[in-house]
Amino acid sequence: MAFIALFPTYNRILHTRLSKNAVNNSFCLIQARFSKILRWIPDTPHAHSMNKLTHFDDLINYCLDNRDTLGKRDIIASLSYMRTLKNFNLSSKNFVKYNDYIMENLSKFDTNIHLLVHRYSILGYSPALISIYDNELKNKIGNLDNKSLCLISWSYAKNNVFIEDLFDSIATIVLNRNSKLNLTDISLLLWTFAKINRKAPEEVLKLKNEFISIIKSIENTLNNKSSDENTQEYLDKEGLVVLIHQIIGSFYTNVVHDICMAAKSLSILLPGDLSTISQVFKILFNITSASKLSITSQGITSLWEALEHSNLKDEHIIEKLCEASRYLRLDHSFNSNMLNSIVTSIYKLRIKDPRIIYQIVHWLEKRGVQMHASQMYNIICLLDQMCIYHDKAWKQLEIYTTFLNEMVSTLLITLISSTHFHYNLYLGKGNDRIYGILDHFMICKQDIEQFGFV
Known part of the structure; x- marks a missing residue:
């Protein structure tokens, strides 16, 4: 959605490419936090120079001025730093020039093309993803390893770039190789399948069985205090929390995060398989209990959504x-x-x-001021239907609406006011004024449900 808002001219291109189906023991689990802000440790002279810049335009100008000496790690570093800079703007003319330079030098990345795809995915710049597929991935996808392919599939699905041939090729290559998938690979692939609505039974069943096998091994290892070949990459024999992403250029694993993401994906792909979803939840809670690891907010959100999808x-x-x-x-x-x-x-x-x-x-x-208008509308309606009336929260919501544009602000204030009146009705208090505003609220709500949010 961010892509379509920034680049409306590419909206038509995307739609033409859409698929039709659209430890408290001798071990410690690897714990790492995920974020939209990429962490990249500078390891080249150019990267050190770029790391000191604070403005987006300064970074782009630096890259354009030094384009003849930039290596692939310098380009990856520049794309990693962009999100943290002031005046971040992917529609600027200089960024388009820099992007054109990168597209002309895709051969520099070779088997590391997945890192470039991942950076563009985090930036939300889908035109580059389309160009990378057309000019590089289409003919060389068979040369990439499983880790790279799974990350690429996630990156394209995340940005709603649904190229059917790409996902068909990745699924065929990854699922027919003899090499085993690790937990992160499976989690990314399941998430991709759920996003693009790919529900081929043999593919989903194979991924599900491998996923269950790995998390069972981790659970047994934590309980028995002894590792096996299936769990060594997820455990640290020194008993320390290891942040693998400190190793330059690697893609790290977060066991708890991966399980949460896979649980949500399985609930979408197999909504009727309650026994599997229940089993995943129980194993996850056993792992977090044994390893003393908490579940991040993103993981908790995925788990609530998994319960919703599977009912x-x-x-x-x-x-x-x-x-x-x-x-x-x-x-x-x-x-x-x-x-x-x-x-x-x-x-x-x-x-x-x-x-x-x-x-x-x-x-x-x-x-609450951080909410978008459509989110605020949805939450107001749902809290009202659940009869959740918290005075301070509702007062703040009414204040926050003043930061929105006039039409949206007026509508939401009307909704909030009518919800307060609804609360009075809930308590058995009502008069003609309350009933009148409640009727107006219902009319506004019906209009939004029928014609969409303003």
Whole structure:
């Protein structure tokens, strides 16, 4: 969506390429945090110079001035630093020139092309992804290893660039090789299949079985305090938390994150397979308990969505997840997208546990200004239907609407005001004024549901 908003002229190109189906023992699990902000340790003279820059235009100008001496690691470094700079703007003329230079020198990357694809995916610049496929990947995809192919598939799916031939080739190559997939590879591939709605039974079944086998091995290793060949890459014999991403250029593994992402994907691909989804949840909670690792806000959001997609209402699993959700407010990466997804999930699951409700109203009270208008509208409606009325949160919502444009602000203030009146009705208090505004609220709501958000 960010791509379409920034580059509307490419919207038609994308749609023409769409597929039709659109440790508390001698070991410690590897723990690493994921973020949209890429971490790249400078290891070349150019990278050190770029790392000191604070403005987007300065970085692009530096790259253009030194284009004749830039190596592939310098280009990767420049794309990694862009998101953190002031005045970040992918539509600037100089960025387009720099991107053209990169597209003319794709041969520099050879088997490391997956790193370039990943950087463009994080930036959300889909035109480059299309060019890379047409000029490089189409004819050389068979030369890449499983790790590279799985990361590439995730990158294209994340940016809604659904090139059917690309995903067909990746699935055929990866699933027919003798080499085993690791946990991250499986998680990325499952996520991709769920995003593009690829539900070929033999492919999903093979990935599911390999995934279950790996997480069972990790669980058994933690319980028995002895490793085997299936779990060595996920454990640290020194008993320390290892951040593999400190090794330059590597793609690191986060066991808990991978399991959460795979659980959500399986719930989409196999919504009726409740036994598998339940098994994944139980193994995950056993692993986090044995390793003393917490689940990040992104992981918790994925788990709530997994329960929603599968309509799994196991009381033990819900209890564990509500307990894990108690610390969401302390995670700085917990954002409006995650909040919106969790509210939608608990509404559909009919869950009103105080532990998760408190995280929601606390975030609305403290950080509600970060929401988009459509998210605010959805949350207002859902909280009203769940009869969740928190005075401070609702007052803050009314204040935040003043930061929006006039039409949207007026509509949301009307909705919030009518919700307060709805609360009075809930308490048994009502008069002609309250009933009149409530009727107006219902008319506005019906218009939005029929014609879309303004």
